[in-house]
Amino acid sequence: MIDVQALPEKINHWLARQHDGLYKVSSLQSANGGYSNITILGELTHAHTRETSGIVLRIQPEGAAVFPDCDVRAQYQTMQLLKQAGLPVPGLMGLEMDPSVVGAPFFIMTRIDGQVPNENPLYHLEGWFHDLQPAELKQCWFSGIDGLAQLAKLDWQAAGFNFLLPAKGQTALEQQIHDYTNMLRWSEQLSGKHYALLDRCLNWLLANQPASKLLSLSWGDAKLGNCVFQNGQLTGMLDWERPALSNPVDDLSWWLMLDQSLCTGYGVPRLTHLPSREETIAHWEKASGFSAQDLPYYDVFSAWRFAIIMTRIGHIFTERGWVPAEAEMDLRNGGSRLVELLAERLKF
Numbered sequence: 001m002i003d004v005q006a007l008p009e010k011i012n013h014w015l016a017r018q019h020d021g022l023y024k025v026s027s028l029q030s031a032n033g034g035y036s037n038i039t040i041l042g043e044l045t046h047a048h049t050r051e052t053s054g055i056v057l058r059i060q061p062e063g064a065a066v067f068p069d070c071d072v073r074a075q076y077q078t079m080q081l082l083k084q085a086g087l088p089v090p091g092l093m094g095l096e097m098d099p100s101v102v103g104a105p106f107f108i109m110t111r112i113d114g115q116v117p118n119e120n121p122l123y124h125l126e127g128w129f130h131d132l133q134p135a136e137l138k139q140c141w142f143s144g145i146d147g148l149a150q151l152a153k154l155d156w157q158a159a160g161f162n163f164l165l166p167a168k169g170q171t172a173l174e175q176q177i178h179d180y181t182n183m184l185r186w187s188e189q190l191s192g193k194h195y196a197l198l199d200r201c202l203n204w205l206l207a208n209q210p211a212s213k214l215l216s217l218s219w220g221d222a223k224l225g226n227c228v229f230q231n232g233q234l235t236g237m238l239d240w241e242r243p244a245l246s247n248p249v250d251d252l253s254w255w256l257m258l259d260q261s262l263c264t265g266y267g268v269p270r271l272t273h274l275p276s277r278e279e280t281i282a283h284w285e286k287a288s289g290f291s292a293q294d295l296p297y298y299d300v301f302s303a304w305r306f307a308i309i310m311t312r313i314g315h316i317f318t319e320r321g322w323v324p325a326e327a328e329m330d331l332r333n334g335g336s337r338l339v340e341l342l343a344e345r346l347k348f
Contacts (some may be wrong), residue, residue: 002059002103010102011057014198018094019183022047023054029302036072037061039102039239054111056090060104065314070241072095076107076238077163085159087151088112088228088236112236114228123224124263124271125173132348134273139232147234148222148255149287151278152248156217162218164245172215172245173301177205180305182261187311191330195311201339203303204348210247210294218244222251222259223247248290253298257306257338264341265334300342306335 007028015023028042038059045052060072076095083089090109097105117129117140119223124130130184132140156164181202188194219226221244228236246251256277263270275283281292317323342348 002062003264004028005042007040007057007102011108014094014096014101014106020104023093028057031056036067037072037075054113055093056109056111057106058109059102059106062104066309066316068183068332072105072107074243075170075240078161078243079109081160082237082240085154087154088147088234089240091237102316111339112228112238114230114235116131116226116228116238117224119225119262122262122268124188124268129224130271136232137271137273138275140229140234140279141282143229143232143234144224144227144255145252145284146287147227147237148219148251149284149289150220151219151237151251152216152288152290153216156215156245159217161217161243164243166245166305171209171213173209173247176244176246176301176305177202184286184308184311187308187315187330191311192316193311193330195307195331197339197343198304198307198311198335200343201300201307202346204328204346205301205304206295208297210297212247212294214218214248214290215245216248216250216290218245218246218250219254222255224255225258233317247294247298249292249295249298250302252281252284252292252338253295253302253305257299261303261306261334265337300346303338303342307333307339 008025011025011028016027024045024047025042026045028040031039031041038061040057040059042055042057043052044055058072060070076092079089079092083092090112093108093110095107096102099105102225115128115250117123118127121127129137129140134310170178184195184198184202219240221239226238228232228238233260238263257271259274282293285292310333311330314333316327317329318325318327323329
């Protein structure tokens with residue numbers, strides 16, 4: 001268990017060694033969300049200028065979390081490379097893999113100024129993003145899509161992402177399907193349940209893999225809720241826990257699926273004035289230079305992966321008493337609802 005009360009002293013000792021005593025942290029507190037990592041927010045003060053800025057401490061979780069293979073080193077390495085490539089990711093202040101410092105491996109990054117669309121409560125129903133004027137709403141949305149296009153166009157080999165290549169003899173898609181299937185089995189083992197619908201969806205995915213071998217760097221969690229905006233412009237791309245090499249359309253499918261899961265998935269109307277699916281696809285194709293022809297397959301692939309993730313989040317929420325057991329959040333959520341709708345349409 002991480003002792004948040006003892007963190008400031010431990011982190012300040014560590015910062016003194018890493019940055020020659022130039023910084024001190026204060027006001028550390030646990031953040032809402034961050035179920036796959038322990039996330040701590042705080043303030044950083046420069047010893048000479050007394051200027052302050054926000055920081056985020058990401059600590060590797062102990063025991064079973066959302067993912068079976070959380071790795072703060074890989075997250076840190078990914079953001080280092082993205083920063084060098086000019087993507088708007090947080091600044092990095094150091095990685096520590098020795099668990100004796102705070103109780104688990106961790107890294108520190110700077111907090112990007114701006115606002116992040118809220119998912120709880122749903123931005124389709126309320127919040128600062130919901131209240132934007134139509135033109136500002138569209139500007140934020142398309143600025144996020146431009147970020148996805150920039151990532152899709154990145155020369156991932158030149159940028160140093162060869163470490164994400166799949167195992168020999170597997171395609172990148174096969175590797176991802178394999179990894180998420182293992183996660184599904186792990187989740188079933190922890191929950192004591194069998195998710196039959198997700199198995200049927202898996203069979204469809206295995207039988208309908210597209211022929212394209214095009215690869216781009218995939219964010220892995222491309223959504224409005226991981227974007228920082230200022231004055232309608234994307235200023236930050238957050239949460240790089242699941243980067244992968246994938247079809248260029250993968251992130252677009254995840255973005256569209258997440259948005260749909262937060263409205264259709266929960267039976268609420270989509271936020272008025274958000275660009276349509278067709279407008280979004282056209283914008284992405286023009287900005288990225290890639291075709292979205294494989295999007296229908298990746299619509300299913302994204303919903304399946306999200307539903308698997310939600311089996312774990314639902315189980316965690318129930319264990320912690322945040323939702324009642326009878327709600328069956330692992331079975332009844334925005335992701336699983338989309339898979340149900342796809343199963344009806346595609347007959348799996």
